[in-house]
Amino acid sequence: DAGVIQSPRHEVTEMGQEVTLRCKPISGHNSLFWYRQTMMRGLELLIYFNNNVPIDDSGMPEDRFSAKMPNASFSTLKIQPSEPRDSAVYFCASSSWAGGQETQYFGPGTRLLVL
Amino acid sequence: GDSVTQMEGPVTLSEEAFLTINCTYTATGYPSLFWYVQYPGEGLQLLLKATKADDKGSNKGFEATYRKETTSFHLEKGSVQVSDSAVYFCALIRNTGGFKTIFGAGTRLFVKA
Numbered sequence: 001d002a003g004v005i006q007s008p009r010h011e012v013t014e015m016g017q018e019v020t021l022r023c024k025p026i027s028g029h030n031s032l033f034w035y036r037q038t039m040m041r042g043l044e045l046l047i048y049f050n051n052n053v054p055i056d057d058s059g060m061p062e063d064r065f066s067a068k069m070p071n072a073s074f075s076t077l078k079i080q081p082s083e084p085r086d087s088a089v090y091f092c093a094s095s096s097w098a099g100g101q102e103t104q105y106f107g108p109g110t111r112l113l114v115l
Numbered sequence: 116g117d118s119v120t121q122m123e124g125p126v127t128l129s130e131e132a133f134l135t136i137n138c139t140y141t142a143t144g145y146p147s148l149f150w151y152v153q154y155p156g157e158g159l160q161l162l163l164k165a166t167k168a169d170d171k172g173s174n175k176g177f178e179a180t181y182r183k184e185t186t187s188f189h190l191e192k193g194s195v196q197v198s199d200s201a202v203y204f205c206a207l208i209r210n211t212g213g214f215k216t217i218f219g220a221g222t223r224l225f226v227k228a
Contacts, residue, residue: 004158033216043159043204043218056214091158100210101147101166106158 002026004107006092012113018080021110024073025094033104034067034077035091043091049075050097082114117142121205121219129227134192136203136222138179141186144211148172148181148188151204153221159204162190200226 005024013019025032034046047057052069060067064083069075079086089111093104122137140148147166151159163172168183177192188205205219 042220045216048214093159100214101208103149103161103164104208104216105161106151108156108158 004092004094004105006090006107006110008110009108010111010113012115013082014115015083016081017114018078019082019086019112019114021077021090021092021112023075023077023092023107025075025092026105027073029094029096029105030072031095031097031102032069032075033093033095034075035093035106037089037091037109038087046077079112082112084114087112087114117146117207117209117215117217119205119207119217119219121203121222124202124221124223125225126222127225127227128195130197131194132226134190134195134199134224136190136205136224138188138190138205138219139186140188140205140207140217142207142209142215142217144209145183146207146209146211146215148179149206149208150177150179150188150190151206151218153202153204155201162203195224195226197226197228200224 007022033048037043046059047067049069067077089109091109093106095102095104149164150162152162163174165172165181171180179190202221202223204221208216
């Protein structure tokens, strides 16, 4: 079975450019999570969706970050404009939400470098 | 607030040695507890989990027991292999009084042949 799919796997861009990260969750999962991983701050939850609806975006660092989930099989995380401090690995995860404490399954991540 | 504290790494062991990675937590209510493993350049993979007190999660020779009295979920393996070299993350997920998912800082394990 296909796991969580993320694209691109690597992205190098220049400061000020728009960056769009993509995620396809596991089929049948109804929750999707975006995380950011850095050496300094570890793994942080940015936003999560239930049934395509954003539930909590309190982890989104700034207004430059936005996320959408137009349907059950696709989500995007956009950074506009990008800054060097946004350089990190961004993970998408999905789960089959029942009571809210279910296992999250992670994608391979997108390694972003902003120059 | 909720938190997960793991022992700092790196941990370096010889093959066939016994492994313990300590993890303690603070949380509202009764969270589910997880261990994830991350190999270089990859995402986090679920290693094991436990959803209530005294549950033992186990997988691939790894074990961890949910200890509510000590708020701990220590990871153990009786005999490590070189292929176990990776970063291990302890995590909690709870949905009591609001949803929270908290990951520890990770513990890097090196196993020497």
